[in-house]
Amino acid sequence: MKPTKDRSKSDPLNEEQLIEGCKRNDVHCQKLLYEKYATKMMGVSLRYCNSKMEAEDVLQDAFIKIFNKIKTFKGEGSFEGWVRKVVVFTALKSNDKRVKKFEPSNLDNAPEQTFNSQAISKMETDSLLKILNKLPDGYKTVFNLYAIEGYSHKEIGEMLGVTEVTSRTQYSRAKKQLVKLLAKYGIDR
Amino acid sequence: MSKELENIFKEKFENFEAKPSSDLFDKIQSKRNKKRGGWIWTAAAFVLISSATVGGFVYFNSELQDSDHTETVKVLTEPEMQNVEKSTSLPHPDEISQSDSETDQMVPSYIDLNSDNQKLNNGQTVSNKNDRVHSNTDPSISLTNDTNAEVQSRGENTKIVNQKLADLYKAIVAKEQAEKVRRSKTNSSSTKGNVIEVDHSNKNNIENHTDIAVINADRIEDNTDSQNDLDAETNENNVPLPIHKLVKLSKWSIELTAGAGYADRLLSGESSYITLRNESETPQISYMADLRAVYELSPKWNVQLGLNALRRNESFEYKLPNTTVTKERQETRTETVIHPVLGSYEREYTVTITETKEVEGETVTADNTFTFVNIPLAFERNLISRNNLTLTARAGVSAGIFSSANGYFLVSIADIAELNENEHKTWGIHTVNLGLGALYTVSDRLTLVAYPQINFGLNSSFADQYILTQKHVSALGTIGIRVRL
Numbered sequence A: 001m002k003p004t005k006d007r008s009k010s011d012p013l014n015e016e017q018l019i020e021g022c023k024r025n026d027v028h029c030q031k032l033l034y035e036k037y038a039t040k041m042m043g044v045s046l047r048y049c050n051s052k053m054e055a056e057d058v059l060q061d062a063f064i065k066i067f068n069k070i071k072t073f074k075g076e077g078s079f080e081g082w083v084r085k086v087v088v089f090t091a092l093k094s095n096d097k098r099v100k101k102f103e104p105s106n107l108d109n110a111p112e113q114t115f116n117s118q119a120i121s122k123m124e125t126d127s128l129l130k131i132l133n134k135l136p137d138g139y140k141t142v143f144n145l146y147a148i149e150g151y152s153h154k155e156i157g158e159m160l161g162v163t164e165v166t167s168r169t170q171y172s173r174a175k176k177q178l179v180k181l182l183a184k185y186g187i188d189r
Numbered sequence B: 001m002s003k004e005l006e007n008i009f010k011e012k013f014e015n016f017e018a019k020p021s022s023d024l025f026d027k028i029q030s031k032r033n034k035k036r037g038g039w040i041w042t043a044a045a046f047v048l049i050s051s052a053t054v055g056g057f058v059y060f061n062s063e064l065q066d067s068d069h070t071e072t073v074k075v076l077t078e079p080e081m082q083n084v085e086k087s088t089s090l091p092h093p094d095e096i097s098q099s100d101s102e103t104d105q106m107v108p109s110y111i112d113l114n115s116d117n118q119k120l121n122n123g124q125t126v127s128n129k130n131d132r133v134h135s136n137t138d139p140s141i142s143l144t145n146d147t148n149a150e151v152q153s154r155g156e157n158t159k160i161v162n163q164k165l166a167d168l169y170k171a172i173v174a175k176e177q178a179e180k181v182r183r184s185k186t187n188s189s190s191t192k193g194n195v196i197e198v199d200h201s202n203k204n205n206i207e208n209h210t211d212i213a214v215i216n217a218d219r220i221e222d223n224t225d226s227q228n229d230l231d232a233e234t235n236e237n238n239v240p241l242p243i244h245k246l247v248k249l250s251k252w253s254i255e256l257t258a259g260a261g262y263a264d265r266l267l268s269g270e271s272s273y274i275t276l277r278n279e280s281e282t283p284q285i286s287y288m289a290d291l292r293a294v295y296e297l298s299p300k301w302n303v304q305l306g307l308n309a310l311r312r313n314e315s316f317e318y319k320l321p322n323t324t325v326t327k328e329r330q331e332t333r334t335e336t337v338i339h340p341v342l343g344s345y346e347r348e349y350t351v352t353i354t355e356t357k358e359v360e361g362e363t364v365t366a367d368n369t370f371t372f373v374n375i376p377l378a379f380e381r382n383l384i385s386r387n388n389l390t391l392t393a394r395a396g397v398s399a400g401i402f403s404s405a406n407g408y409f410l411v412s413i414a415d416i417a418e419l420n421e422n423e424h425k426t427w428g429i430h431t432v433n434l435g436l437g438a439l440y441t442v443s444d445r446l447t448l449v450a451y452p453q454i455n456f457g458l459n460s461s462f463a464d465q466y467i468l469t470q471k472h473v474s475a476l477g478t479i480g481i482r483v484r485l
Helices: A015-023 A027-048 A052-072 A079-095 A117-122 A125-132 A137-149 A153-160 A164-184 B004-014 B024-036 B038-068 B078-088 B148-153 B163-186 B200-207 B225-229 B271-280
Strands: B252-268 B281-283 B285-296 B301-319 B323-339 B343-359 B363-386 B389-406 B408-412 B415-418 B429-441 B446-457 B469-484
Touching (some): A027 A137, A027 B024, A079 A153, A137 B004, A153 A164, A153 B271, B252 B301, B271 B281, B285 B469, B301 B469, B363 B408, B389 B446
Antiparallel strands (some): B252 B285, B252 B469, B389 B429, B446 B469
16 A cells, blocks of 8 residues: 655655655655644644643654654554554553552443533534643543554553553543543533 | 533643744754764764773783793893893803702793792792693602693693693703703703702792793703703704794683573552553563673683674564444334324324443564664673682673564553654663673683573663663573684
């Protein structure tokens, strides 16, 4: 599979050319590639970190890895997906986010709370991000990986060094906790 | 709880963007530029520290050599001789009793030729493979014509390692004895040299004395039969003994070994994935070559620094899961319709037929190879020595890089990827090395080496972005040679 071509009219070079330029260590191409993906990847990084400074450190390390390892990108799958993967892995590694082993939680047997989906949909993303960042790190990581990045629980287990069951449990608790937080901030029925 | 919450968050955050600091790209570039030269500085620092360590040992040991490691016999000038005489309270040659029977076969027993500072007291013998010369200082036994067999027949554990040095020493001793006899006969001192002789009554002083023997044989007249025992370079005209031609062996050696064994990796991470990797990868015989410099710190200890290359081999075999292939095709059929008004007529219709077929998964095999180059630094200690055989223990650390990785590995249950050395750290892989060796001394310069060893990786060889860690372990047997310079 060849990488998808992003023929943005604002870029004098298309993505394929940018990638080739980065492989040759062309600083200009590196800068253009950075400008293309920095804001989106900053958004990814912010979801895993607790502060903007931490998120910038993760982004910095991720882009260093991207520029150093870009030669290993064979063009299979989308480049944005590969970049996002590197950012996610860097965030996980730098914060050493390990989902805890199964621990009894008072949320396991708690009844499911309802929430106002329309109200949530109208919320600003920044506000939702603040609520998301209030989750414990383990819950937040699993929620991000499953609900937003789209990894399966098996893949999450392999990435975090836990079992699939643990990943499912943590995700379930993360959702319940999130709804509780939303209720606390008045986003409920 | 429905998927609603997930969908809302996914929708909100999928394309969420935030602006980083404006100087972040510059920080990225400066950090990259710093890192690129980083490994060079690390390697340079390692070599510098190792050279300084070894050089320091050489420097300090060379300063101490004259006082405690007597591989050579030092020739002193007359003033130095006088100082030695005064400090050791040894009698001046002119004061020695001329008819003292105990001194007839006297030997300069304070000559300390043993690097362990074992004194060659009367009757005491020394056995140590590091000695350059062993001497039997029993004054009742003539040294002039003893051979190893004769010495051993007396039940003494003595071995002459350096025959040339031993012969020269014997010649010196014979000359002294001859001089003694001559003096006692002529009742005069014709020597103008400063030969220091030792009275047995001064034995206690001698035993406490650790300085090198001082013999200045520049004017020794020899009129006795023991002239036959003289060094070949002396003649009847009293040419001085070529003491300066004593053989001196260096403390440096070069060791070259090669071997084979098993090298494997220890994975840590998610257990089911590790099981998958262990099932698909099987270690094969691996090979190693090693070249190192060895510096003798003392008879029991040496330090080693060198270059080592390990080629780890493993076989990869994995059968991909079976897949189901679905194929749809359209088929046009006709049917007869009976209409109450129109009567019977034929009608065409199309059906979609779905065919599924299971395709057996492909079996992928490969020979995986990893090349690992490292710089070892080790200390070796002699444990037991018997005749020419020595048992040693060695421990050290090494720092290395992966220079190549070829083959395949499993990314997940249905995904095989190609190995790439870029996934591994290109530098900074540290290993602990432990070994028990057997050394067989063939000659002064040549030693055969056999070294089984085990090596443990201290850190993961995977690059930082991977959560899975991989540490290398190996058990190898190596053989080779060690040549003293």
